[in-house]
Amino acid sequence: MERIPILRMGNTLLVTIQVDMQDQTALALQDDLAGRIAQTGASGVMIDISALEIVDSFVGRMLTSISGIARILSATTVVVGMQPAVAITLVELGLSLEGVRTALDVERGMALLAKVRQEVALGR
Amino acid sequence: MSEQHIVLSRQMVRTLCQALKFSLVDQTKMITAASELSRNTLIHGKGGKMRWQFVERNGKPGLQLHFEDEGPGIADVGLALTDGWTSGSGMGLGLPGSKRLVNDFEISSVPGQGTRVSITKWK
Numbered sequence: 001m002e003r004i005p006i007l008r009m010g011n012t013l014l015v016t017i018q019v020d021m022q023d024q025t026a027l028a029l030q031d032d033l034a035g036r037i038a039q040t041g042a043s044g045v046m047i048d049i050s051a052l053e054i055v056d057s058f059v060g061r062m063l064t065s066i067s068g069i070a071r072i073l074s075a076t077t078v079v080v081g082m083q084p085a086v087a088i089t090l091v092e093l094g095l096s097l098e099g100v101r102t103a104l105d106v107e108r109g110m111a112l113l114a115k116v117r118q119e120v121a122l123g124r
Numbered sequence: 125m126s127e128q129h130i131v132l133s134r135q136m137v138r139t140l141c142q143a144l145k146f147s148l149v150d151q152t153k154m155i156t157a158a159s160e161l162s163r164n165t166l167i168h169g170k171g172g173k174m175r176w177q178f179v180e181r182n183g184k185p186g187l188q189l190h191f192e193d194e195g196p197g198i199a200d201v202g203l204a205l206t207d208g209w210t211s212g213s214g215m216g217l218g219l220p221g222s223k224r225l226v227n228d229f230e231i232s233s234v235p236g237q238g239t240r241v242s243i244t245k246w247k
Binding site: 020021022023024053054056057058085086088093094095 | 153160217
């Protein structure tokens, strides 16, 4: 089974999904990320899905779960780069990715994570 | 059908949509619906087949996909088409969600014999 690599950049874990994932690969990513957050103490997770042509309910659920797991482990997740056609399809399918932070691209995602870190540091 | 076949069915449907020159949004919706229904066939139907055909209506081309399994079937199809109703581990979006993503949706199921779902997307 393929595994999606997780890169560490300072306090952020970066995941770029570039393959059409099997369900098992998506589940493994969820487990791997939880482990890496705990191991590194990362405060942010960025998941770049700009290469994904579709997000079905399984992957949508995985994104929601990762955000939830990361939050409990004290990290903020931001999903970046969703293609417009994917967003339209997801909403029609009935998934709104509630509780998942999103940004249009990596740069805006980084800015969002920096802002959250600042808010945490200021105790807001 | 195994899990790898969900990926293969998505790739197949992408090729078929591109052959019909579907818009990107229509292509994305059809591939997503195929992904949901393939997973249903695999998980709830205990495996089955996906068949496809190009169809035409009033001079309009379309893509039709059929998902067939010989699994336990669905006792209450109306209930299974309700958002959020799930028989197992999923979110209960597979059937009602796919229905919203396509133009035509037909389902027939006989408990103990299996389920057939046909979907069509017109260009």
